[in-house]
Amino acid sequence: MRIGPMEILIILVIIALIILPIVLIVSLTNRRPVNTQPINQPGSTHDANGGSHFCSRCGKEMVDGAAFCASCGAPVNGAVPCYNPTQRSRIAAGLLGIFLGGFGVHRFYLGYTGIGIAQIAVTIITFGFGAIWGFIEGILILTGSLNRDARGMPLRD
Numbered sequence: 001m002r003i004g005p006m007e008i009l010i011i012l013v014i015i016a017l018i019i020l021p022i023v024l025i026v027s028l029t030n031r032r033p034v035n036t037q038p039i040n041q042p043g044s045t046h047d048a049n050g051g052s053h054f055c056s057r058c059g060k061e062m063v064d065g066a067a068f069c070a071s072c073g074a075p076v077n078g079a080v081p082c083y084n085p086t087q088r089s090r091i092a093a094g095l096l097g098i099f100l101g102g103f104g105v106h107r108f109y110l111g112y113t114g115i116g117i118a119q120i121a122v123t124i125i126t127f128g129f130g131a132i133w134g135f136i137e138g139i140l141i142l143t144g145s146l147n148r149d150a151r152g153m154p155l156r157d
Helices: 005-029 090-103 105-110 113-125 131-143
Strands: none
Touching: 005 113, 090 105, 090 113, 090 131, 105 113, 105 131, 113 131
């Protein structure tokens, strides 16, 4: 029995119909809760009542006397930013997107596993033409348009 191109297309569509809902469910259940911390005035690290310290970038509570926010790494009160080993490289992510973007490798590197799986599915379903999605994202990462990983950390240069 020979399998023709129409049968292969039907099999790929069935696989896509199985994989895409799983990807959507995983991506929707992995969302972080909305930040409910008080919103500061620009440049301020105190809330309106003069109590606890909050980061001016991410809004999370900070320890008194901290030079950097423990959540996002933002410097506080003129502190000099230092190397953070948990930050992902912008150049690495961009090059992964350009060369291996059809397989979603750059999205896995940045922590977006759901989108990475979706990119694999789109590339397979479109017989490789969906790889342009990853190529474009690689360029956007290198230009700075996409500049944060899945944890909200900025990409380092």
